Amino acid sequence: MMPTGFKVLKPGMLTLVQDLGRFNYRHIGLSTGGAADEQAYLWANRLLHNAANCPALEICYGGLQLQALTDSQIAITGADMPVTRNNDPLANWQSHSVKSGDIVRFGYATSGIRSYLAVKGGFDITPTYGSAATVIREKIGGLDGTGSPLKAGDLLPYRPSKQDIRTRVPSMFVPDYQQPLIVSVIVNQHRNDFSPSEQQKLFHNTYQISVQSNSMGLRLQGEAIMPKVKGIISEGAAFGSIQVPPDGQPIILLKDRQTIGGYPVLGSVFPMDAFLLSQQQAITELRFTPMTLADAQQQMRRFYRFFGI
Amino acid sequence: MKATWQIDPAGLDAVLIRFGEQIQLDLMPIITAASQCLQRALGQDLRGMVPSYTTLMLFYDLRKHDFTSIQTLIDRELDKLVIDNSVTGRLIEIPVCYDPLVGSDLQRVADYHQISIDEVIHRHTATRYHVFAIGFAPGFAYMGQISEQLATPRLDRPRPCVSAGSVAIADQQTAVYPADTPGGWNILGRTPMLMFDRAHADLCPLKTGDRVQFKAISHQQFLQAGGVLS
Numbered sequence: 073m074m075p076t077g078f079k080v081l082k083p084g085m086l087t088l089v090q091d092l093g094r095f096n097y098r099h100i101g102l103s104t105g106g107a108a109d110e111q112a113y114l115w116a117n118r119l120l121h122n123a124a125n126c127p128a129l130e131i132c133y134g135g136l137q138l139q140a141l142t143d144s145q146i147a148i149t150g151a152d153m154p155v156t157r158n159n160d161p162l163a164n165w166q167s168h169s170v171k172s173g174d175i176v177r178f179g180y181a182t183s184g185i186r187s188y189l190a191v192k193g194g195f196d197i198t199p200t201y202g203s204a205a206t207v208i209r210e211k212i213g214g215l216d217g218t219g220s221p222l223k224a225g226d227l228l229p230y231r232p233s234k235q236d237i238r239t240r241v242p243s244m245f246v247p248d249y250q251q252p253l254i255v256s257v258i259v260n261q262h263r264n265d266f267s268p269s270e271q272q273k274l275f276h277n278t279y280q281i282s283v284q285s286n287s288m289g290l291r292l293q294g295e296a297i298m299p300k301v302k303g304i305i306s307e308g309a310a311f312g313s314i315q316v317p318p319d320g321q322p323i324i325l326l327k328d329r330q331t332i333g334g335y336p337v338l339g340s341v342f343p344m345d346a347f348l349l350s351q352q353q354a355i356t357e358l359r360f361t362p363m364t365l366a367d368a369q370q371q372m373r374r375f376y377r378f379f380g381i
Numbered sequence: 382m383k384a385t386w387q388i389d390p391a392g393l394d395a396v397l398i399r400f401g402e403q404i405q406l407d408l409m410p411i412i413t414a415a416s417q418c419l420q421r422a423l424g425q426d427l428r429g430m431v432p433s434y435t436t437l438m439l440f441y442d443l444r445k446h447d448f449t450s451i452q453t454l455i456d457r458e459l460d461k462l463v464i465d466n467s468v469t470g471r472l473i474e475i476p477v478c479y480d481p482l483v484g485s486d487l488q489r490v491a492d493y494h495q496i497s498i499d500e501v502i503h504r505h506t507a508t509r510y511h512v513f514a515i516g517f518a519p520g521f522a523y524m525g526q527i528s529e530q531l532a533t534p535r536l537d538r539p540r541p542c543v544s545a546g547s548v549a550i551a552d553q554q555t556a557v558y559p560a561d562t563p564g565g566w567n568i569l570g571r572t573p574m575l576m577f578d579r580a581h582a583d584l585c586p587l588k589t590g591d592r593v594q595f596k597a598i599s600h601q602q603f604l605q606a607g608g609v610l611s
Contacts, residue, residue: 097429098429099432099515100588313392342393369448372443
């Protein structure tokens with residue numbers, strides 16, 4: 073039988089299979105992983121009327137080239153990369169049709185760093201411990217369960233679809249990744265690990281994203297925030313948590329973070345802003361503003377309801 | 382020991398339940414019982430838990446709960462909790478080949494305490510340890526407490542690659558590296574036991590709250606059990 077799906081001609085700099093992540097194995101040390109920018113990922117599936125958690129591709133920086141072996145529809149969201157289908161440009165934040173034999177090429181990101189490509193019905197990938205999300209460090213998830221990024225020659229299976237879906241994200245919902253980002257933070261008021269004046273430094277200074285950042289954590293550089301303690305007794309680590317090691321340079325924990333951490337926690341970043349942070353290049357400057365937990369929870373609930381989760 | 386706790390928000394969909402301020406063996410049965418009780422009470426609304434030395438982090442379904450409602454539920458459930466201190470975790474035996482070939486820091490630890498390698502092995506196997514937390518990497522269990530007579534600081538420079546199965550100590554903790562990773566602990570030996578096993582129903586032979594006994598095995602037993610020397 074002829075294979076169906078996409079054949080990977082070039083994997084690009086780093087392309088990963090992602091979904092919303094792996095949740096029920098944190099007690100034995102498995103990180104949740106999952107799409108770094110949930111907003112762009114969820115839009116890609118929504119444009120195709122897919123279930124919210126369908127496996128899609130996270131294309132980091134660009135360079136991916138695929139050949140369709142099967143007719144279907146795709147949706148592209150996230151970072152702006154010049155994308156072509158047989159050399160005709162394809163617009164971002166829209167769905168498009170692909171026919172057997174078509175070649176889809178991604179150039180390199182001009183705004184943002186992660187693009188998402190979803191296919192009608194989702195890629196047909198066997199989940200590893202409940203999720204297709206790729207965590208390279210743990211060698212878990214992805215196409216064959218071993219946490220590998222895509223490589224040339226891989227086959228990404230999907231079912232044929234003859235439906236003609238033409239949808240686009242309304243422009244008011246399309247984020248501008250180049251706009252200066254003011255990151256909302258829910259301050260941790262319950263531990264006494266920072267003096268109020270040290271805590272306030274986060275809101276009164278500009279911080280730069282360090283080149284040492286990765287999918288586990290975004291490292292910041294700027295005015296040092298000195299905790300009263302060097303470390304804490306290791307405890308669970310949540311998405312968006314702002315850890316402060318003894319050098320005073322904060323680290324924002326992202327999707328691939330370790331499950332436990334031993335640095336004092338200043339607060340946590342509003343997830344919508346954490347998604348936008350995962351689209352920011354190193355050296356980008358950030359400012360921070362406080363937010364209440366109740367407000368943050370209400371907005372996230374609205375966001376997930378919108379995407380049918 | 383009577384459980385007392387404090388519940389604080391820890392991110393958008395997480396709470397940190399704190400049972401104490403110091404590492405204490407008495408907290409282990411409380412945190413284990415609390416995990417089991419909250420797992421039953423929350424069912425599908427639970428999005429994972431991370432038990433650790435003094436805390437339990439609990440992730441909940443944001444669509445069903447907010448901080449206030451989850452706090453009320455946790456308080457109500459934990460109020461009913463009865464801790465039976467006579468119930469101890471399972472006892473798991475981990476076979477270890479203590480040999481300089483696979484235990485590259487045996488000599489360093491022996492020198493640090495001015496004892497023989499045999500005495501290092503004796504001191505490591507003389508105590509039953511408790512699994513305080515699992516994290517850092519899938520299946521990496523933090524166990525303690527190592528006696529003061531064996532406790533040794535981490536290496537100044539972490540090794541770029543520590544082999545899977547390496548049994549190591551750092552300060553008053555001991556652990557087994559489940560996979561090849563960089564690491565800075567003192568390596569005493571290697572076990573043929575898989576600490577993260579895709580074929581194992583629970584993926585991991587250890588759980589937080591279990592007790593562990595290391596047992597010295599010979600080179601030959603190590604190889605027979607599937608151990609790898611390289």
